[in-house]
Amino acid sequence: MAGAQAGDREAYAKLMAEVADTIERFVRVRFGSTRDPDFLEDCVQEALLTLHRVRHTWDPRLPFRPWLFAIVRHRVIDLLRRRAVRRTEALPSEEPAHEEEPGAGLDGARLLATLEPAYREAIVLTKLEGYSLAEAATRAGVSTGAMKTRVHRALRTLQKRLREEGLP
């Protein structure tokens, strides 16, 4: 990255290719394997564009990975939020064109995207990123009790969605 900051295009292209694979793995692990390849590719490309735009903010005296993953996590959560908003806006006019098989199209990212932002954040922090309730509460800027409630409600909502999808 230090070479890239200095304008070394070859080093930069190599770094970006490695980073793209890392981002893809990160998204798969942290946000669940997805059956929507477009979403995964969106995440990777959006993150690459953001990294390119803010590359000057990396300090060579600091480790690269915390900087990288902070940006990637931020972009992926933002993408999930935007997808959720788009779905909510599209909901009233959307009628199912055909009856799907139970569980068809089911994946973690899509289910997460249907949750309200606060509930989704609670699930991402506690169940996917592995923070304790107290740590997640601190990160979200709420009390531990509020975080516990959010996780509980988010899980109940997810259970309900799964039942609606025809899965037990």
Add this chain to the structure above:
Amino acid sequence: MRPRDDLIRELAEDLTPARRLAAPAPAASAWLLTGALAVAAITLATGPLRPGLARQLTSEPGFAVDLLLGVLAAGAAGWALMRLRIPGLAEGVRAAALPLLLFAAWAGWQLIEWTQQVGPSSMLGKRDDCVFEVVLFALPPLALGLWLVRRAAPLDRGLTGLVAGLGAGVLPALAMQLACMDAPLHSLGLHLAPVLLAGALGALLGRWLLPRV
């Protein structure tokens, strides 16, 4: 070839040398020093320092503690602000904990002074509009702080703005501790409380003016 390969090629072709950000400590020092000079100039342009200030500085240890807590709160806010602008360096409410704690300690000191009568109160130097002056005088350092952060990549724009507002508000509050009347409850309600307003204003402006990463 995957779409991302095309993108990587385009990004590499677009690459130009990047001017790195200053490290948090020097950036915070530059912001606070410039902001303090601006606030000092405005404060002196709108009224004199409190009579007897020099004697108070040398003979009242409680007053020195008061000023020290304010300076530490400003320093911590500057440090936190310049860390929040770099992804992965400071995240969440914890990033703002130290300046908030120091500000709370500063406010707490006013209460201690009031209950314990640590130093003598005086109406000397009273400014009629000090509460408004704290908020107004905080605007130049707040604008400078947000402008400095705009070049970086603050992931939490509201929190970053809040910390900028807090640091910017502490500077005129300190100035009022030197220029306006010296009484603990007056300081708490009319010099320190407006700092919270500056923080709230900073949070709003941060969400509005700082770039979405």
